[in-house]
Amino acid sequence: MTARRIAFINEKGGTGKSTLAVNTAAWLALKRNKRVLLVDLDTQGHAGKSLGIDVRGLSMSAFDWLTRDDVPLAAVAHTTSTPGLTVVPSYKQLADLPQALSGDMQRARRLAKRLEVPEAESYDYIIFDAPPSLGLVTTNILVASTEVVIPVAVTYLSLDGCAEMVQTIEQVNTEHARPDLHVSLVVPTLYRKTALADEILEKLQEYFPGRCAAPVAMNVAIDEAQSHGKTIWEYAPWSRGATLLQAVAENVERVGKAQARKSA
Secondary structure, eight states: OOOEEEEEOOSSSSSSHHHHHHHHHHHHHHHHOOOEEEEEOOTTOHHHHHTTOOGGGOSSOHHHHHHOTTSOHHHHOEEOSSTTEEEEOOOGGGGGHHHHTTTOTTGGGHHHHHTOSHHHHTOSEEEEEOOSSOSHHHHHHHHHOSEEEEEEESSHHHHHHHHHHHHHHHHHHHHTTOTTOEEEEEEEEEEOOOHHHHHHHHHHHHHSTTOBOOOEEOOHHHHHHHHTTOOHHHHOTTSHHHHHHHHHHHHHHHHHHHHHHHHO
């Protein structure tokens, strides 16, 4: 069975993208006994940090794997305290990727190419944590993915960023022959009960019928878990934060099953 390849992505930062990617990956591994590969492709390295990895002290990272043919996936994939969850961490070196791949005519497909190995095919899920910007790294992620989860902070500017993200996906569909790439889920984040937030939530539900998850409110336990380098399931599994993030993970699982039934 081919792994679901899911990009957590928004061209605007501060939407909770890494939080959702890490905890969804951990939930699928911990609660569903799936083999999950989390690939951090954000120069801030937040996914690795959230899983207790010292990304500053890495001898090799996602950058080396993407730029050197002699670095296999196994050399940069780290096991985590969550059984079944493996992470490829990243850090600031990834900012040099466009320059490092400047001579590669197929540079937009580099990530997809590096995942064409038996080890990658053994995973049930491959989840990408994308940078909060449009560029070569983001294009690589979209080309390598089959579906996109868009976290959207319930503010006007984030709503505008969501529309731009949809346009980017359509552009990748056309320019890189990826007609199967689609938005599988939109997750409203940083929710507070205000008239504006509810108006934005209504617009998202209207634009993405059946694909808009319940909003994720701001939660102290989620932030505390990250500060300790732990997932919410390790730090505060019975907290309100865990309930919110579990709902997101269940939605990710649900849309995948629905898509599988449709394709059958």
